[in-house]
Amino acid sequence: MTSKPYLIQPPRIAVWLLNLFALTEEVESILGDLLEEFSLIASKSGLASARSWYWRQTMRTVPQLAGVGFRTAPWMTAAAVVGGFLLRKLLGPLVEPPIFAVLERYQVFEHHFSTYKFFASTGIDIGHLITFLLIGFIVAFAVKEREMVATMALGLIYGVMAVVGSVYMVTRTGESAYLWRLTWYFADAFAIVIAGAIVRTHRLAAASRHSTS
Numbered sequence: 001m002t003s004k005p006y007l008i009q010p011p012r013i014a015v016w017l018l019n020l021f022a023l024t025e026e027v028e029s030i031l032g033d034l035l036e037e038f039s040l041i042a043s044k045s046g047l048a049s050a051r052s053w054y055w056r057q058t059m060r061t062v063p064q065l066a067g068v069g070f071r072t073a074p075w076m077t078a079a080a081v082v083g084g085f086l087l088r089k090l091l092g093p094l095v096e097p098p099i100f101a102v103l104e105r106y107q108v109f110e111h112h113f114s115t116y117k118f119f120a121s122t123g124i125d126i127g128h129l130i131t132f133l134l135i136g137f138i139v140a141f142a143v144k145e146r147e148m149v150a151t152m153a154l155g156l157i158y159g160v161m162a163v164v165g166s167v168y169m170v171t172r173t174g175e176s177a178y179l180w181r182l183t184w185y186f187a188d189a190f191a192i193v194i195a196g197a198i199v200r201t202h203r204l205a206a207a208s209r210h211s212t213s
Helices: 012-021 024-045 047-072 074-094 096-105 113-142 147-173 182-212
Strands: none
Touching: 012 024, 012 047, 012 147, 012 182, 024 047, 047 074, 047 147, 074 096, 074 113, 074 147, 096 113, 113 147, 113 182, 147 182
8 A cells, every 4th residue: 555645755854954944934835835746746756756856956946045045134144154254263272272281281291192192183173173063053043044054154165265275285395194184174164064054953943842832
């Protein structure tokens, strides 16, 4: 016995992505239209074809929704991105001093060199990663309904800066080790986007609870 078309649900991740980028007043109509077409395709061509179609529509719709989100509030979004960039400039230098202060306070270098080496390298990278995550949260909270647009723009800026800076250092010094640093740089940029997705998802869940209460 096959499922009835109205019981078939589109890919959850695709629906989640659309919710992340769509404005509140648009999301219901967008999801409704896509679901109607999805159910029709599923009944005629099967669930696999319908899911493939839904993903294609999602990949086309998300950039359009991001563009709409920016165009409807360009100054607010740009201000949040600039603010996040300046906040990184402010918080970045604060990561290393407390780590080295703790290492020196407990004389880790003399007694546990491997531990010292870890915190003086990977530990600092983790500290910067947490800093970028915090910045992403702050930027996302500042731009309601445009969390993903702002955090993705800021993450893209840092990603481009990382690539350009790493390539420049490699061509200047000949040290390919700078390219390996890109892994951490990309992780930092991705952390900003992850924060935006978390804030947006939390707000969607809160709005859903409020509407059903």
